[in-house]
Amino acid sequence: MAINRKRLVYFERWFDPIAEQILGGQDDIELVRLLYADPQADNWADLSTAVGYQVSARTELQEPWFGNAALMERCPNLLAMSSAGAGYDVIDVDACNAAGVIVVNQSGTNSEPVAEHAIALMLGLTKRVGYTHRAMIKGQANDRLELSGNNIQGKTVGIVGIGQIGRLTAKYASAFDMRVLAFDPYLTEQQVAERGARKVDFPTLLAESDFITVHCPRSKETIGMFGAEAFSRMKPNAYFVNTARGRIHDETALLDALTSRRIAGAGIDVFDVEPPPPNHPLLHLDNVMATPHIAGGTVETMHEMSKKAAEQWIALLRGRVPPRLVNPEAWPAYSDRFARIVGFRPDAIEA
Structure with a gap:
């Protein structure tokens, strides 16, 4: 009927x-x-x-x-x-x-705020916003020169997945005169170029990027994409940002890379379990900025x-x-x- x-x-x-x-x-x-x-x-x-x-x-x-x-x-x-x-x-x-x-x-429908959030995490990490805020609260900010951050202007950002969100991230990064690389196996070099980036393979993106920001779906192909091997190939002064989905990066591998200073820091909006428990070890590192999956939730x-x-x-x-x-x-x-x-x-x- x-x-x-x-x-x-x-x-x-x-x-x-x-x-x-x-x-x-x-x-x-x-x-x-x-x-x-x-x-x-x-x-x-x-x-x-x-x-x-x-x-x-x-x-x-x-x-x-x-x-x-x-x-x-x-x-x-x-x-x-x-x-x-x-x-x-x-x-x-x-x-x-x-x-x-x-x-x-x-x-x-939520591309703009997620791309904005990725850029915000990049800026927050390089300007050490979270770290210096905590240092001031603890009375440990007496020598401000020891708390100096870095510029993002002229640096290289590697975008994993240059779809709706990734292309906007590329656009916003260009405002800082950043060099933009993209790994996206589903797009041609011309399509990636039209979105404001240079198409590269995954090893090249890992090796050359000062920032890596993830904007791909969570799928069988991408789960565990960023594990110990991927983090080992990144620059020691590079930052990892994920505003896409949990489990695309391996949390244990990321923790090891951060605590060993194999990479400089991470901006994380997504976790394996959401919301993460307050004692989650990533939340207590000085070189991490974390938010509770709110990038697209303005x-x-x-x-x-x-x-x-x-x-x-x-x-x-x-x-x-x-x-x-x-x-x-x-x-x-x-x-x-x-x-x-x-x-x-x-x-x-x-x-």
Whole structure:
């Protein structure tokens, strides 16, 4: 039987209430809020009849509500899942392809603040902002010349993944006359050049960069990308910055590189476990600046991400091709399921 009012579920809250305001005003969408604290049986009852699932960000998402095969097996009407931000590693795309479920994200809606945050960490590390702040509190800032930092002007920054965020980081780095290198195996030399960088291989990026900033997705290819070997190839005066995802760098290897002064410092917005415990050893190093996965979470951006996510859901549930479709390969199977479940066939993807 076709579904005329499409059920869209989410847990707890959106980044900004604008999404609930927009979606709650649509006659053809039933927006259902779930709570992690509620009995699982009640949440499964709502999820099992939903056609759409807005998946929380990894920091807030709890088991068993990840977008995986086990969840889809219990949700026969599920047509689409949307990640809260640009990253979608909380959703198993391969399992979605097999099930005829499409995945969408909010790519491009938080690029500016993440790129700004990466530059801010670079500046904070070289100007020793965190260290000197603590030194003043401890009464250890009597000789200010001993607390001198460095310039970033004219230095080399290596960008890992020069997509939406990476290209903006390159643009902002150019304001400091920085030399910009990029490692991105999915782009040509010309494409990388058009984004303001010179394409290099990974060993070259490690060897020549004064700063390395990570802007790639977390995937099978990138998990553990920065381990002991990678850090050993970096300059001893280089800084490592990750505002992308935890586990792209190995935390133990990074700790060893920092404590042995194999590299100069690190700016970390992402951790294996979020939020990290207060006794996490990386948080207590003088050559580390850490933030709790807030790079893309500015007030303006949370509003924009939520607004764009809501608008994308409306388009999707009315049969349009969503603007930020992650897995177009699932569209044929999805279209068949959509027609059967909703009662009409969605638009075709233009070749």
